[in-house]
Amino acid sequence: MVCSDILAQVVLTSPGYAKDHVQKSPPPVIKNGLPTWWDTDSEADLAAARYEASQSSPSAEPKSKSRYDTSRGRTQASGDTARQGSTNTRREASRNGHAESGEVSAGITDAIPPVAAARVKATTDKGPPARSERSHSTRSPSFDAHAPPDTQPQSHIQPLPGTASDSQAKPMMYTRKPPTTPILLPEYRYCHTDGFSKPMRAHHCRACGTCVLKYDHHCPWIGQCVGARNHRFFLIFLFWALLFCIWTFSTSVALNARAASQRTFFNVDGQQVAIMALSGLFIIFTGVLVASHVDLIMHAQSTVESLGVRRMREREKRVLARLHPWWDFRGKRATRKQWDQEWGRIGKEGHPWWLGSARRNWEATMGDRAWMWFLPIGKSPDDGLSYELNPRFDNEGRWRPRKEWPKELQ
Known part of the structure; x- marks a missing residue:
């Protein structure tokens, strides 16, 4: 009963569409x-x-x-x-x-x-x-x-x-160089399909045919996108679905184990075996989803934004492979530590919407009260329109080196 109510809340709650808040404009x-x-x-x-x-x-x-x-x-x-x-x-x-x-x-x-x-x-x-x-x-x-x-x-x-002299230099392919694309400028946020400049963190969904506020992904299980205004309900639904699958699997295994001790194996009901197999499969599926979305929310990222962070980390691995042999793990750690001292950490200080701590990131999406984390009551605190930009980025959305951060953050 609880899962059905939560599913109805997820399905009926709109993720938030940019067309309802932004007027059409020329490119x-x-x-x-x-x-x-x-x-x-x-x-x-x-x-x-x-x-x-x-x-x-x-x-x-x-x-x-x-x-x-x-x-x-x-x-x-x-x-x-x-x-x-x-x-x-x-x-x-x-x-x-x-x-x-x-x-x-x-x-x-x-x-x-x-x-x-x-x-x-x-x-x-x-x-x-x-x-x-x-x-x-x-x-x-x-x-x-x-x-x-x-x-x-x-x-x-x-x-x-790692060199002894700072005068010795190497090309950019041997350094950490974050993208310099000004992602917050209107020309980089303009959607030619919908004909307007998208709000920050909004993306166009091809399945829905419109721009979704803080677009995370299009979920076929709920029949719509997961965005700013229903991400909280989607995670609550996953949490209770995981508990239901665990309860179904554990009770089915316990009942069949007790019944198997009183009769032969060939008398075990095949439908109950199928229920155990499906519930076990969905435990893995929902468990991975819960863990991944908890990690995304605590890092103030959506699924789309996490792909950009992953590309930066993959590029960093390629650069480290050019600088050090595969067995030089200590040298790689030292180089990465030096880069972190110069720029900050990728996915944290290097993410434009990181709020400074996992707690603040979590409360920005799930709410500041514990009951809001488990019950689909009220509204999401994220409206999908206003976001606090990481002060380590400039006004156009470019990651600045540590020496250009505000003094209180250096």
């Missing part, structure tokens, strides 16, 4: 697109790739537009052509003795986007770059005008962790 004007890392694949990064052409100079603008209006694969092909053209430019300039002139450097910068130049530099250079090659890693003026101070390195390199 925002993209002034400067920001390049992204070649090993990230977040939703904002894919959007940034479409707008990267606007950072090119006027002489290269027609080529950039035709290049980014097509698919991602064609973008890579045209990028390779641009890099080949820049190589020919450098060769021609070296023949004429003008390799270090400002005019030639401007042409090279326009031909190779900053990210492509960083990729070539990180994968090919072994020693200090020449003066003619250092111009590849400089960003265009339009990009620098909108990038924060922590995203404007002069040579796209940072000090090598």
Whole structure:
């Protein structure tokens, strides 16, 4: 009876839809697109790739537009052509003795986007770059005008962790470099399907065909999405469903064990065996869901946001594999500790919606009273519209290094 009431509460409670709170608006004007890392694949990064052409100079603008209006694969092909053209430019300039002139450097910068130049530099250079090659890693003026101070390195390199001298540097592929995509800007939150700028943490659900506030996932068991306003009820439903499955499994096993001691094995009811098997299977299923969602809520993350955290950790593992051999666990721990001292921890200080402690994160979704954690009564404290931004991030949603945090947090 309790589970049925909770299920009705989960099914009847809307997760919250952005269309009920946001009016339609024309797409925002993209002034400067920001390049992204070649090993990230977040939703904002894919959007940034479409707008990267606007950072090119006027002489290269027609080529950039035709290049980014097509698919991602064609973008890579045209990028390779641009890099080949820049190589020919450098060769021609070296023949004429003008390799270090400002005019030639401007042409090279326009031909190779900053990210492509960083990729070539990180994968090919072994020693200090020449003066003619250092111009590849400089960003265009339009990009620098909108990038924060922590995203404007002069040579796209940072000090090598664990080295004796800070002057020794390595490319970005050997450092922890969080994404620099301004995820809070309107152009990165605009939904072209619904025709409006989504509220913070809202995402478009393809199954429902609309944007859901603090979208977690679309659950076929309840027939709708799990979002800001029903996430609490969904976890309560999982908790009671887990208890019901445990009770069903334990009582079925006890009754059949006592009956088996009084008769032969072949007289055991097959339906009861099936109930035990199904209840045991659902114990595992619901138990994993309960544990995963408790962990997500305590880290102030949704399922979609946790995928971005996972990508950052996977990239960090690849970087550590480049820096240390597989058996050097102590060196990896030391490097990760140094990165944490410089940036903070991934998924905690490095999450834009982390509130500072697991308790505060839990109460923001489940409520500040214990009875709200187990009973589907009242409303969720999360309205899906207003969220407190982690002060370790700037106003555009970029993770800042520790030296730029507020003094009380350093």
